[in-house]
Amino acid sequence: MGRVIAVANQKGGVGKTTTAINLASSLAAAEVNTLLIDCDPQANASSGLGFVKDPERISTYHLLSGVAGIEQAIQTSELEQLWLVPSHKNLIGANIELVEAERREFRLRDALEPFRERFQFIVLDCPPALDLLTLNALVAADSVLIPMQAEYFALEGISELLDTIERIRVALNPTLSVEGVVLTMLDERTNLAQQVMAELKRFFGDRLCESTIPRNIRLAEAPSHGKPVLLYDVRSRGAESYIRLAKEIISHGLPVQQETTPAEISETEAPIPVPAEAVETPVVVMNDSSGGEPAIPAPDEELDKTA
Numbered sequence: 001m002g003r004v005i006a007v008a009n010q011k012g013g014v015g016k017t018t019t020a021i022n023l024a025s026s027l028a029a030a031e032v033n034t035l036l037i038d039c040d041p042q043a044n045a046s047s048g049l050g051f052v053k054d055p056e057r058i059s060t061y062h063l064l065s066g067v068a069g070i071e072q073a074i075q076t077s078e079l080e081q082l083w084l085v086p087s088h089k090n091l092i093g094a095n096i097e098l099v100e101a102e103r104r105e106f107r108l109r110d111a112l113e114p115f116r117e118r119f120q121f122i123v124l125d126c127p128p129a130l131d132l133l134t135l136n137a138l139v140a141a142d143s144v145l146i147p148m149q150a151e152y153f154a155l156e157g158i159s160e161l162l163d164t165i166e167r168i169r170v171a172l173n174p175t176l177s178v179e180g181v182v183l184t185m186l187d188e189r190t191n192l193a194q195q196v197m198a199e200l201k202r203f204f205g206d207r208l209c210e211s212t213i214p215r216n217i218r219l220a221e222a223p224s225h226g227k228p229v230l231l232y233d234v235r236s237r238g239a240e241s242y243i244r245l246a247k248e249i250i251s252h253g254l255p256v257q258q259e260t261t262p263a264e265i266s267e268t269e270a271p272i273p274v275p276a277e278a279v280e281t282p283v284v285v286m287n288d289s290s291g292g293e294p295a296i297p298a299p300d301e302e303l304d305k306t307a
């Protein structure tokens with residue numbers, strides 16, 4: 001069962017999207033099938049991976065409004081094991097339209113449910129608000145990764161986010177946990193950064209990630225080239241820091257299904273560029289012993305075999 005991680009903080013400009021893109025691509029580079037879902041109408045995670053605005057393209061909006069599923073919305077990326085569900089500014093409308101809708105907080109969770117088996121990580125890039133979009137992400141997620149800047153008022157607003165997480169845990173998603181707090185745009189040499197880091201360590205304890213993300217110009221440049229930083233400048237400190245963060249998150253426990261290692265999975269699971277028809281037939285392909293492209297195991301197949 002894949003792990004769904006929401007990258008959330010209602011403050012804007014703290015490095016959510018940079019973290020979502022580069023964590024997801026570093027996970028994919030570690031040979032772990034990863035899906036990034038852009039849940040922000042600003043669509044920065046989409047454009048940062050080279051998806052320019054296209055109102056015709058199926059996006060997170062269609063997912064939440066229920067007119068399309070993941071299999072129609074999913075896009076391949078330059079990285080073999082990274083897929084994207086892009087966003088579009090029409091997602092702003094979902095915030096309003098969903099207010100009256102049935103299971104309005106569960107829309108994303110429901111859409112993801114049949115696909116959780118197919119990815120080891122699903123990363124959700126949230127908008128800078130505690131709105132219905134972020135709520136959908138937190139209800140769909142197993143854990144929340146909170147990017148924070150090491151600045152004087154870093155903790156301001158955090159209690160509101162932690163309260164929201166707690167309320168969601170009580171009412172809507174009892175197993176939601178905090179994956180970690182990651183410091184972004186860090187200038188480690190400054191006294192202020194050191195003081196703030198010490199304070200955050202006291203406040204968050206083990207939940208403060210050991211990996212920190214330095215302020216690094218390559219991280220800021222990469223999106224304008226439509227690339228994650230590891231395809232833009234893999235030797236940069238920014239790329240290294242997100243590769244470390246991905247390893248740290250994998251070390252929290254790699255969600256592995258059917259007792260395969262990530263390397264084996266990359267060989268036995270076909271990538272997902274699934275046109276709608278293909279989704280109907282994975283069992284047929286799996287059962288074909290004459291070789292050919294292996295398909296992603298259908299969710300219940302192994303169970304059936306062992307039953």
Ligand SMILES: Nc1ncnc2c1ncn2[C@@H]1O[C@H](COP(=O)(O)OP(=O)(O)O)[C@@H](O)[C@H]1O
Pocket residue numbers: 011012013014015016017018019044128184185186213214215216217219220221238
């Ligand atoms: N570690 C970093 N070093 C340099 N610039 C960064 C870094 N992280 C983010 N940025 C830049 O800061 C701005 C805000 O980051 P972003 O990830 O979009 O934040 P959010 O999604 O929380 O609004 C962007 O212009 C981004 O390129």
Ligand SMILES: [Mg+2]
Pocket residue numbers: 016017018040044126127
């Ligand atoms: Mg963002």
